[in-house]
Amino acid sequence: MLESIGCYLWQTQQNHSEFKVFSPDTDRLDTFFYKNMEGSLHFAKPWPVTKKLLILSHGQATAERGISINTQLLVENLKADSIVSQLIVYDGISTAGGVYDVPVTKSMLSYVQGARQRYFAHLEEQKKKATHNTKLDADNSKKQEAKKQ
Numbered sequence: 001m002l003e004s005i006g007c008y009l010w011q012t013q014q015n016h017s018e019f020k021v022f023s024p025d026t027d028r029l030d031t032f033f034y035k036n037m038e039g040s041l042h043f044a045k046p047w048p049v050t051k052k053l054l055i056l057s058h059g060q061a062t063a064e065r066g067i068s069i070n071t072q073l074l075v076e077n078l079k080a081d082s083i084v085s086q087l088i089v090y091d092g093i094s095t096a097g098g099v100y101d102v103p104v105t106k107s108m109l110s111y112v113q114g115a116r117q118r119y120f121a122h123l124e125e126q127k128k129k130a131t132h133n134t135k136l137d138a139d140n141s142k143k144q145e146a147k148k149q
Contacts, residue, residue, distance in 0.1 A: 030054045 022032055033050050096102040
């Protein structure tokens with residue numbers, strides 16, 4: 001294996017014109033190595049290793065694609081719960097293979113029918129939390145005023 005890699009390095013020194021033409025801004029590294037290594041008997045051993053190394057560099061492609069989707073979802077005044085919900089829906093649709101391939105089950109229909117009631121219950125809970133927090137803030141400010149006097 002080391003001998004094959006040494007041979008490749010020697011060949012690159014002899015054929016350096018191809019390497020001078022390579023531009024990382026416009027050329028793909030995997031295509032470049034493929035043209036230079038694939039099909040050659042000298043590089044039968046290092047080529048599979050090189051392919052695996054090139055695949056490793058794309059290991060985070062899925063996460064980066066997810067970040068791209070997240071930035072597309074960000075809209076002004078969109079709350080964290082809404083973003084999480086949209087991501088869950090997006091993942092579900094992607095897993096199913098597209099919008100037209102999502103199976104509509106009875107449990108899904110019944111869950112959707114109760115969505116309005118759950119939404120109003122959520123709003124009531126938020127109002128209760130807000131009034132409770134307002135009362136706590138008022139009590140804290142009264143205590144601080146009393147301490148100052």
